[in-house]
Amino acid sequence: xxxxxxxxxxxxxxxxxxxxxxxxxxxxxxxxxxxxxxxxxxxxxxxxxxxxxxxxxxxxxxxxxxxxxxxxxxxxxxxxxxxxxxxxxxxxxxxxxxxxxxxxxxxxxxxxxxxxxxxxxxxxxxxxxxxxxxxxxxxxxxxxxxxxxxxxxxxxxxxxxxxxxxxxxxxxxxxxxxxxxxxxxxxxxxxxxxxxxxxxxxxxxxxxxxxxxxxxxxxxxxxxxxxxxxxxxxxxxxxxxxxxxxxxxxxxxxxxxxxxxxxxxxxxxxxxxxxxxxxxxxxxxxxxxxxxxxxxxxxxxxxxxxxxxxxxxxxxxxxxxxxxxxxxxxxxxxxxxxxxxxxxxxxxxxxxxxxxxxxxxxxxxxxxxxxxxxxxxxxxxxxxxxxxxxxxxxxxxxxxxxxxxxxxxxxxxxxxxxxxxxxxxxxxxxxxxxxxxxxxxxxxxxxxxxxxxxxxxxxxxxxxxxxxxxxxxxxxxxxxxxxxxxxxxxxxxx
Amino acid sequence: xxxxxxxxxxxxxxxxxxxxxxxxxxxxxxxxxxxxxxxxxxxxxxxxxxxxxxxxxxxxxxxxxxxxxxxxxxxxxxxxxxxxxxxxxxxxxxxxxxxxxxxxxxxxxxxxxxxxxxxxxxxxxxxxxxxxxxxxxxxxxxxxxxxxxxxxxxxxxxxxxxxxxxxxxxxxxxxxxxxxxxxxxxxxxxxxxxxxxxxxxxxxxxxxxxxxxxxxxxxxxxxxxxxxxxxxxxxxxxxxxxxxxxxxxxxxxxxxxxxxxxxxxxxxxxxxxxxxxxxxxxxxxxxxxxxxxxxxxxxxxxxxxxxxxxxxxxxxxxxxxxxxxxxxxxxxxxxxxxxxxxxxxxxxxxxxxxxxxxxxxxxxxxxxxxxxxxxxxxxxxxxxxxxxxxxxxxxxxxxxxxxxxxxxxxxxxxxxxxxxxxxxxxxxxxxxxxxxxxxxxxxxxxxxxxxxxxxxxxxxxxxxxxxxxxxxxxxxxxxxxxxxxxxxxxxxxx
Numbered sequence: 001x002x003x004x005x006x007x008x009x010x011x012x013x014x015x016x017x018x019x020x021x022x023x024x025x026x027x028x029x030x031x032x033x034x035x036x037x038x039x040x041x042x043x044x045x046x047x048x049x050x051x052x053x054x055x056x057x058x059x060x061x062x063x064x065x066x067x068x069x070x071x072x073x074x075x076x077x078x079x080x081x082x083x084x085x086x087x088x089x090x091x092x093x094x095x096x097x098x099x100x101x102x103x104x105x106x107x108x109x110x111x112x113x114x115x116x117x118x119x120x121x122x123x124x125x126x127x128x129x130x131x132x133x134x135x136x137x138x139x140x141x142x143x144x145x146x147x148x149x150x151x152x153x154x155x156x157x158x159x160x161x162x163x164x165x166x167x168x169x170x171x172x173x174x175x176x177x178x179x180x181x182x183x184x185x186x187x188x189x190x191x192x193x194x195x196x197x198x199x200x201x202x203x204x205x206x207x208x209x210x211x212x213x214x215x216x217x218x219x220x221x222x223x224x225x226x227x228x229x230x231x232x233x234x235x236x237x238x239x240x241x242x243x244x245x246x247x248x249x250x251x252x253x254x255x256x257x258x259x260x261x262x263x264x265x266x267x268x269x270x271x272x273x274x275x276x277x278x279x280x281x282x283x284x285x286x287x288x289x290x291x292x293x294x295x296x297x298x299x300x301x302x303x304x305x306x307x308x309x310x311x312x313x314x315x316x317x318x319x320x321x322x323x324x325x326x327x328x329x330x331x332x333x334x335x336x337x338x339x340x341x342x343x344x345x346x347x348x349x350x351x352x353x354x355x356x357x358x359x360x361x362x363x364x365x366x367x368x369x370x371x372x373x374x375x376x377x378x379x380x381x382x383x384x385x386x387x388x389x390x391x392x393x394x395x396x397x398x399x400x401x402x403x404x405x406x407x408x409x410x411x412x413x414x415x416x417x418x419x420x421x422x423x424x425x426x427x428x429x430x431x432x433x434x435x436x437x438x439x440x441x442x443x444x445x446x447x448x449x450x451x452x453x454x455x456x457x458x459x460x461x462x463x464x465x466x467x468x469x470x471x472x473x474x475x476x477x478x479x480x481x482x483x484x485x486x487x488x489x490x491x492x493x494x
Numbered sequence: 495x496x497x498x499x500x501x502x503x504x505x506x507x508x509x510x511x512x513x514x515x516x517x518x519x520x521x522x523x524x525x526x527x528x529x530x531x532x533x534x535x536x537x538x539x540x541x542x543x544x545x546x547x548x549x550x551x552x553x554x555x556x557x558x559x560x561x562x563x564x565x566x567x568x569x570x571x572x573x574x575x576x577x578x579x580x581x582x583x584x585x586x587x588x589x590x591x592x593x594x595x596x597x598x599x600x601x602x603x604x605x606x607x608x609x610x611x612x613x614x615x616x617x618x619x620x621x622x623x624x625x626x627x628x629x630x631x632x633x634x635x636x637x638x639x640x641x642x643x644x645x646x647x648x649x650x651x652x653x654x655x656x657x658x659x660x661x662x663x664x665x666x667x668x669x670x671x672x673x674x675x676x677x678x679x680x681x682x683x684x685x686x687x688x689x690x691x692x693x694x695x696x697x698x699x700x701x702x703x704x705x706x707x708x709x710x711x712x713x714x715x716x717x718x719x720x721x722x723x724x725x726x727x728x729x730x731x732x733x734x735x736x737x738x739x740x741x742x743x744x745x746x747x748x749x750x751x752x753x754x755x756x757x758x759x760x761x762x763x764x765x766x767x768x769x770x771x772x773x774x775x776x777x778x779x780x781x782x783x784x785x786x787x788x789x790x791x792x793x794x795x796x797x798x799x800x801x802x803x804x805x806x807x808x809x810x811x812x813x814x815x816x817x818x819x820x821x822x823x824x825x826x827x828x829x830x831x832x833x834x835x836x837x838x839x840x841x842x843x844x845x846x847x848x849x850x851x852x853x854x855x856x857x858x859x860x861x862x863x864x865x866x867x868x869x870x871x872x873x874x875x876x877x878x879x880x881x882x883x884x885x886x887x888x889x890x891x892x893x894x895x896x897x898x899x900x901x902x903x904x905x906x907x908x909x910x911x912x913x914x915x916x917x918x919x920x921x922x923x924x925x926x927x928x929x930x931x932x933x934x935x936x937x938x939x940x941x942x943x944x945x946x947x948x949x950x951x952x953x954x955x956x957x958x959x960x961x962x963x964x965x966x967x968x969x970x971x972x973x974x975x976x977x978x979x980x981x982x983x984x985x986x987x988x
Contacts (some may be wrong), residue, residue, distance in 0.1 A: 061893075062556035064849040065644025065881060150559025159893070166892050199906045200895030265708060355558040389558060398660050399555075399653070401694030407983045411932070411975075412693045414905050438905070481905075489901045 001087070050079040050107065050122070050312055055167065057128070059135060060151050061159035067147070074160060076169075077106045077124040084119030086174040089486070091479055093180050094123040094202070096161055096194060098187030099352065100345045101131025109455025110206075111182060114472055120477065121177070125164060127187075128157050128310060130348055139344045143351055146388070152348070155372035155399060157448035162198045178482045180475060184450040185209050185426070186357070193400050204415035204478045206471060208453045212418075214359050214429025215396045218403055221374045222364025223428035224288075231291040231301050231366040231423050239305035243287065244368040246321050250276050253318070267322055270334040278337060284369060285338045286325050294423045295448040297459050300425075303327040350489050354383035358393040361430075406435050414438040415478050417471055421447015438478070442470050509904050514693025530752070544573040544601065544616070549661065551622070553629060554645050555653035561637050561641070566629035568654060571600045571618040572662075577612030580668040583980070585973055588696070589618040590655055590688065591608045592681030593846065594839045595625025603949025604700075605676060607628040608966055612973065615671070619658060621681075622651050624842055633838045637845055640882070647850055649893060652684060656692045662732050672697035672976045674969055678944040679703050679920070680851070682912075689910050698909035698972045700965060702947045706912075708853050709890045712897055715868045716858030717922035718782075723861040725785040725795050725917050733799035733818070737781065738862040740815050744770050760814055764828040772831060778863060780819050788917045789942040791953050795917075797821040823855070848877035852887040853923075900929050911965055915941015932972070936964050 053076050056493045060068030084090035093111050106124040115122050126133040129142055129152045136142045143149050161181070169175055181202045183191030188210025195205035213219050233240040253259045254276035263279055264272045273279055290300035307324030315323070329335055353359070362374040401408055418431035419442040426449060434440045442452075444467050452467050539915050547570050554562030578584035600618040609616050620627040623636055623646045630636045637643050655675070663669055675696045677685030682704025688701035707713050727734040747753045748770035757773055760764045767773050784794035801818030809817065823829055847853070856868040874884045895902055911927035913936040920943060928934050936946075938961050946961050 059559070060644075061650045061889070063554070063644040064647060064886075065641045066883060069883060147559045150554075150557040150562055153556065153558060155556045162892050166888070171865075196693075198893075198895075200897065200899075200902045201892075347869065363759055389560060391564060392558075394660070394735075394889075395555070398656050398695075399692075401692070403694065403695075404983070407979055408694045410979065413907070415737055416695050485904065489898070 012423070016100060025126060044132075049081065050077045050105075050124075050468055052077055052103070054132075055164050057133075057160050058163060061156060061163070070135070072128070072133065074128065074133045074164065075102065075126040075131060076164065077102065077122075079107070079112075079115070079122040081122075081187070082115040082119060083121035086172055086177060088119070089174070089176040089178070090119040090121065090485070091178050091180060092121045092123060092168075092174065093118070093182055094125065094161070094165060096181055096183040096187050096190045097125050097127040097128060097130065097133075098185060098190065099127065099349045100181060102126040103131065104494065108182070108184075108453055110208075110453035110468070110471075113456060114475075117472060118475070120180075121172075121174075123165075123168065125161055127190075128152065128160055130344060132355075138349050143347060149351060149387075152165050152195070152351060152384060154190065154352075154396075158194050159199055161194060162201050165201050176486055178479055180204045180206065182206045182453065183208065183272055186352075188450075192416050193420065196400065199413070203482055204417075204475060206417045206419065206453070208419045209421070209424055209426055209427030209430065209450045210418060211359075211426045212400065213402050213405065213431065214426070215402055216360075216394060218397070219429045220364070221362035223362045224425040225359055225363045225367045225369055227423075227425035227428050228288050228291040229369070231294055231425070232287065232305060235301050236305040236309055239308045240368050242308050242317060242320055246283075246317055247280060249317050250279055254279075263318075267317055268326075268331075268335050270331075270336050271340075273337075278339065281339055281346065282337045283321070283336075286328060287368075288425065289329055291425050292449045295421075295451050296446075296461055296464070297457070300328045351387065354387050354391050355389075356392055356395050358391050358396070364393070365428075403430065406433075409439055410436050416440075417442055417474055419443075419452045419467065421445075421451050422452075423447060424449040440474060442467055442474075503830070507714075535625050543575065544571045544599070546571050546597070548626075548709075549658050549671060551627075551654050552657060555650060555657070563773065564629070566622070566627065568622065568658065569596065569620040569625060570658065571596065571616075573601070573606075573609070573616040573944055575616075576609040576613060577615035580666055580671060582613070583668070583670040583672070583977070584613040584615065584671050585674060586615045586617060586659075586662075586668065586801055587612070588655070588659060590675050590677040590681050590684045590740075591619050591621040592629075592677060592679060592684065593621065593624060593843050596620040597625065602678075602947055602961070603674070604702075604965075605946035607950060608962075608969075611966060612969070614674075615666075615668075617659075617662065619655055621684075622646065622654055624838060633841050633882055634774055637841060643845060643881075648684060648687070648846075648890075652688050652691055655688060656695050659695050664746050670980055672973055674698045674700065674972075676700045676947065677702065677704070678729035679948050680846075682944075686910050686912065690894065693907070697976055698911075698959075698969060699828060700911045700913065700947070700969070702913045703798055703915070703918055703920055703944045704912060705853075705923030706894070707896050707899065707925065708920070709896055710888060712891070713923040714852045714858070714860065715856035718855055718919040719857045719861045719863055721917075721922050722782050722785040723863070725788055725837065725919070726781070726799060726862060729795050730799040730803055733802045734862050736814055737809060740777075740811055741774060741864055743811050749771075762820075762825075762829050764830050765834075767831075771879075772833065775833055776829075776831045777815070777819060781862075782919065784822055785917065786943045788953055789915075789945050790940075790958070791951070794822045820924045845881065848881050848885050849883075850886055850889050852885050852890070874908045899925065900927075903933055904930050910934075911936055913937075913946045913961065913965060915939075915943070915945050917941060918943040918945075934968060936961055936968075 008070045014085050054073040056071040056075060057074035058068070059070040059072055087348060093115060095111055102124055111122050129139055134147055136145060142152065169177065173388055179202045181191045181194050185190070188207040189212050191205040192207035192210050193211055195202045232243065250263065253263055260273045260275070263276070267279060281463065287304070290304050294301045304324040304327055307327040311320040311323045317370065328388055358379065360374040360376065363369040363372045365371055376393060380393070384390050397403060414436070416439050418440070420427040420430040420432060421444045423446060432441050432443055446463060447467065452471065456465070456468070502507070548567040549570060550565040551568035552562070553564040553566055589602055589605055589608060591601070596618055605616050623633055628636055629642055630639060636646065659673060663671065673696045675685045675688050677683070682701040683706050685699040686701035686704050686706055689696045744757065747757055749832065754767045754769070757770070761773060784798050788795045798818040798821055801821040802814045805814040818828070840864065852873065852934045854868040854870065857863040857866045859865055872886060874887070878884050891897060909929070910933050912934070914921040914924040914926060916939045917940060926935050926937055939959065940957060940958050945958065946965065950962070
C-alpha cells in the first residue's frame with residue numbers, strides 16, 4: 001500500500017471501524033473510547049423512570065411481497081414522568097435512535113432536562129438492526145444475509161419511526177399532541193429528514209450536529225480534515241507543525257531495520273504494527289476524535305497539544321506525539337489500535353456507508369495531514385469487495401435533497417433546528433445559516449459534536465447554556481404556534 | 495350473494511375491473527368506454543414533435559439486496575418544441591403517468607397548450623408496471639410473480655420519477671430549470687405527493703382531481719356515491735327516483751322464472767346474466783361514470799336522465815332505464831358487461847388497490863343506490879383471497895399524511911394546485927379549500943373529473959376556460975418567484 005492509499009484509509013478510519021482493515025468507511029457516530037464518555041454520560045440528576053417496550057415493526061415498508069410482511073421486534077422506551085397527558089395535548093419528544101443500541105438506560109440529557117419544561121412525554125426508539133431491534137438477533141447475522149441486510153437503510157428506519165409514532169399516538173389517544181423529534185449526528189440527519197418527509201407526524205425537529213450537506217458535491221470534500229487541522233492550529237501552531245512533520249518521520253523509522261518494532265514499542269501498541277499505515281490510521285483517528293469532541297471542560301485538542309508542546313526538552317518528535325496522543329487514550333496496559341476494535345456500531349455503519357451514506361472525505365492542502373483526494377471509484381470498489389454490491393452514492397441527495405437548500409426549503413418546510421458547534425469538523429457539512437424564520441441554525445463558535453444535547457454539567461460555559469436556552473425558546477415558540485393553530489382550526493371545523 | 499354484498503361489489507366495480515368477478519376494488523383512473531373518449535382526446539391542434547426514450551430504472555429504491563439492483567426499462571417521452579432551453583433556466587413540465595400505458599401519443603392537452611406560454615420542455619413518464627415500463631414484459635407476468643409485484647407501489651413510482659428527473663436535469667444541464675409536475679386522478683395524487691416528498695426536485699405541482707383525502711376516515715365513506723346521486727337529482731328528480739326504484743324491480747324480475755333471460759334481453763347483454771347483481775353492478779358503474787365525467791358539451795348525466803324521463807309514455811321502469819343508460823353506451827351489436835372487460839389497467843389497479851390504495855366506499859342513506867356499508871374486513875379478505883397478502887390500509891396516510899391537512903401543511907409546504915370540479919364524485923375526497931396562499935384549491939361548481947387538464951375545445955364554457963387561466967396564472971406566479979429567489983440566492987452565493 002502506498003502512502004496515498006494509506007491516507008485514504010486514514011480518512012476512512014476516523015469514522016468507521018470495520019471488520020476489514022482493507023475497507024473502512026466514514027462513520028458519523030459518537031466515538032468510542034475515552035472521549036465518548038463525555039457524550040454518553042447519564043443525566044446527573046435522573047428523575048422519573050422509563051419502561052422498555054417492543055413493537056412489531058414492518059420489515060419492508062416499500063414492498064408488498066410476502067417477505068416484506070415479516071416483522072421484527074423494535075425496542076423503544078417511554079418515560080411518562082413529566083407528561084401532562086393527552087387531555088391537554090401535551091407534547092411528545094421522540095428521540096430517534098442512530099447507529100448504536102439504546103439502553104440499558106437510553107436517556108439523553110436534553111430530553112430528560114427539558115421534558116419537564118414542556119410537560120412532555122419522552123420516547124426513545126432504537127434504530128433498526130442495532131441493539132435488540134434486529135430481525136435476525138445480531139447485526140452479524142443480518143449482515144451475512146444478503147436479503148435481510150438490504151432492508152437496513154435510512155428510508156426504512158424513518159418509516160419505522162413513522163409507523164411506531166402513529167401507533168403510539170393512537171394508542172395513547174394523543175392525536176393532537178405535537179411530536180418533536182430529536183436526534184444527533186446521523187440521528188440528527190434522521191430527525192431533519194423525518195420532519196421533511198413526515199410533517200404530518202413530527203411537528204418539529206431538533207437536528208443536532210447533523211451534516212445533511214456532506215453528500216455528493218455540496219460540501220468541499222476536505223472540509224472535515226481542514227477543520228480538524230484548524231482546531232489544532234488554533235490551539236498551537238507548533239503542535240500543528242509537529243503533527244504535520246510526524247508522518248514522514250513515522251515512514252522513515254518504519255522503513256529502517258526493526259523500525260516497526262521500534263514504533264510499536266514507542267507507541268506501546270498491544271501488538272506489533274504490520275506497517276506504518278496502521279499507526280498513521282490510528283493517530284489520525286484520534287486527532288479527528290479530539291477535534292470532533294473538543295468540548296469543555298477537558299478540551300481534548302488542548303490536551304493533545306499540551307502533551308506535544310509540553311514534553312521535556314530533548315524529547316524527539318515521535319516521543320512528543322506519543323505524550324500528546326496518549327493524554328486522550330484510556331488504554332490501561334497497552335494501546336489497542338482503533339482498527340482492531342470491532343463492535344456492532346462499526347459493523348452496522350460499515351454496511352450503511354457501503355449502501356447509501358457515502359460521505360466523500362478528502363485531505364486538502366491546508367491540513368496537517370498529507371494531501372489526498374477522495375476516489376469514488378476506489379470507494380465503490382471497496383464496498384463491492386466487502387458486500388458484493390455497490391453503494392448508491394447519489395441516493396441520499398435524490399431522496400432527501402441538499403443541493404441549493406435555501407432555494408428549495410426557504411418557502412417549503414418549517415420547524416427544524418440545525419444546531420452545530422464550529423469546532424466539530426462535521427459542522428462544515430451542517431446547516432450553518434438560517435434558511436427561513438423557522439428553519440434555523442443555532443451555531444456556537446466553541447461547540448463540538450452533539451454537545452448541545454448531552455447533559456448539563458455544573459461547569460458548562462455560558463455560551464453552551466445559552467445555546468440550549470435558545471433551542472428551548474424556539475421549540476416553545478413552535479408549540480405555542482401549534483396550539484394557536486390547532487384551536488383556530490378546530491373552531492372553524494366545529 | 496345477498497344484495498348487500500352485491501352492493502359492495504357495485505361500489506367496487508365503478509372504479510376497477512378486475513379479473514375476478516368476486517373481487518373488484520375501487521379504481522381512480524379515467525374510465526373506459528364511450529365516456530373516456532372525451533378525456534383522452536388528442537390536442538386538436540398538435541404542434542411540435544415528441545420522442546420516445548427508455549431509462550434504466552432501479553427496481554427497488556428502498557433496498558440494497560442484490561435483486562433490488564435489477565433495473566427495468568422505463569418509458570418516457572420528451573417534446574422540446576417549445577423549450578427555451580437550459581441557458582435561460584426555462585421550466586420543465588413533467589407529466590407523471592398513472593395507472594395506464596402512455597402512448598403511442600402520450601400528450602395531454604394542458605401540457606401541449608400551456609408549454610408555449612412558459613417556454614417549457616414537456617416530459618411524460620410512464621408509471622412503473624404499466625405499458626412498456628414493466629420489469630417482466632407484461633402486467634400479467636409481473637402480477638403472477640409474488641416477488642416482482644411487491645415493488646409495484648406509489649412510493650417506488652415516486653422514487654422512479656425522482657431518479658429520472660434528476661438524471662434528465664443533469665443530462666440536459668438544466669440544473670436550475672424549475673420542474674412543475676402534472677398529474678390527474680391517481681396521477682394527481684402522485685403529483686401532490688411528489689411535491690411534498692421531493693420539493694428539491696419539483697418546484698410545484700398541478701394535482702388535477704386528486705382525492706388525496708379519500709383514505710382512512712378523513713372523508714365520509716359515502717361521499718362518492720352521495721355525490722353521484724346528487725348529480726342525478728340536480729338534473730332530474732324523477733330520473734333519480736326512477737333509478738332508486740329500479741333495483742327492486744331488477745331483483746323482482748330476476749327472481750321470476752326466466753327472469754334473467756328477460757333481463758338479459760331487455761338490456762341487450764352479449765351474454766346471459768348469471769344473477770341480478772351482474773346487471774346492478776354494470777348499471778351502477780355507468781351511473782357513476784356519467785357523474786364522474788359529467789362534462790360539457792354532452793353532459794352524460796343529462797343524457798341518461800333525458801333517456802329515462804323522455805321515454806315514450808307507457809314505457810316500463812326498466813325500459814326507461816335501458817333507454818337512459820344506453821344513451822352513453824357505445825356497444826355496437828350488444829352490451830358487454832363492464833365486469834367482462836379485463837385490461838392492463840384493471841389488472842394493475844386491482845393489485846394497487848389490494849396493496850395500498852384502499853379507498854373506503856360506502857353507499858349512505860342519501861343515495862339513489864341501496865344503502866350499504868364499507869367493510870374493511872371483507873375488503874382485506876377479498877385481497878388475501880386474490881393475492882395471498884393483505885393490503886396495508888393505513889400506509890397511505892402514514893407515508894403521505896392527509897389527516898388535519900390544514901393544520902399540518904399551512905406552514906409547511908407550498909406550490910400545489912388542487913383542481914377539482916364538484917360534479918366529480920371524487921372531488922369530495924380532494925382538497926377543496928385553500929390550505930395556504932400557495933397550497934390552493936381551484937374549484938369549479940360544474941366541472942368534472944380531470945376536465946381542466948384535457949384539451950381545450952372550441953365550445954368550452956367560460957368557467958372552464960377561466961379555471962385553466964387561473965391555473966396558468968398561479969404557476970406563472972410560482973415560476974416568477976422562483977427566478978427572483980434563484981437570482982437573489984446566487985447573488986449572495988457568488
